[in-house]
Amino acid sequence: YESFNKDFYEEQPSVSSFDVPRPIKNFVDCGFHVPLMNAIAKQGYEKPTTIQCQALPIVLSVRDVIGIAKTGSGKTAAFVLPMIVHIMDQPELEKEEGPIGVVCAPTRKLAHQIYLEAKKFAKPYNLRFKELKAGCEIVIATPGRLIDLLKMKALKMFRATYLVLDEADRMFDLGFEPQIRSIVGQIRPDRQTLLFSATMPYKVECLARETLNDPIRVTVGQVGS
Ligand code: ADP
């Protein structure tokens, strides 16, 4: 009984703001278009995970979000699906240059995993990733790689309006704080910013406070710092 109670408690999400869109129960509640719904079904995702139920409607309402949940809880789709919606909402998608969605991840391996997940959902829309010469809508990279691309002037950031800092605690552990701050400073302030992390150490909290605009915090499970 005790362990049931504990698990139940730990899975209860908490949201720390008023006027927050209600959590969804099914992907249908997100109002995704048919091609995206089909791609979700093709992935075998029957129901959104707890963090997805909470975070998807908030991200789709164009609010900044701090999402805290342990590894394996489905954080990637919580930012990738709304990113595709955000990109498809942009006018003259083919005409302009430079990424609209920018995702920072701590390692190349993680960036590649996010790319694989995003590619499946973006497939019906023919969105382009980091093919620099051909232009692209989405860039997923480590902070170091992004800084290199910016220094080489290989990336135009003027239409980047959806920034994701994934696994923020790990990026800090790896010493990427200066790079992250530099990247954030090069992306227009009217962007939507999402920060995902398994833990929220003080330094990550400070970055979130400085770079997110009136964020809504979604926490799933008990999180140490
Ligand atoms: P996190 O970023 O929180 O560590 P991931 O986004 O990598 O978690 O997801 C972990 C695994 O769960 C992945 O294999 C992913 O494809 C799968 N997954 C994510 N969302 C769902 C869902 N709604 N239904 C089933 N599987 C899912």
Ligand code: MG
């Ligand atoms: Mg992840």
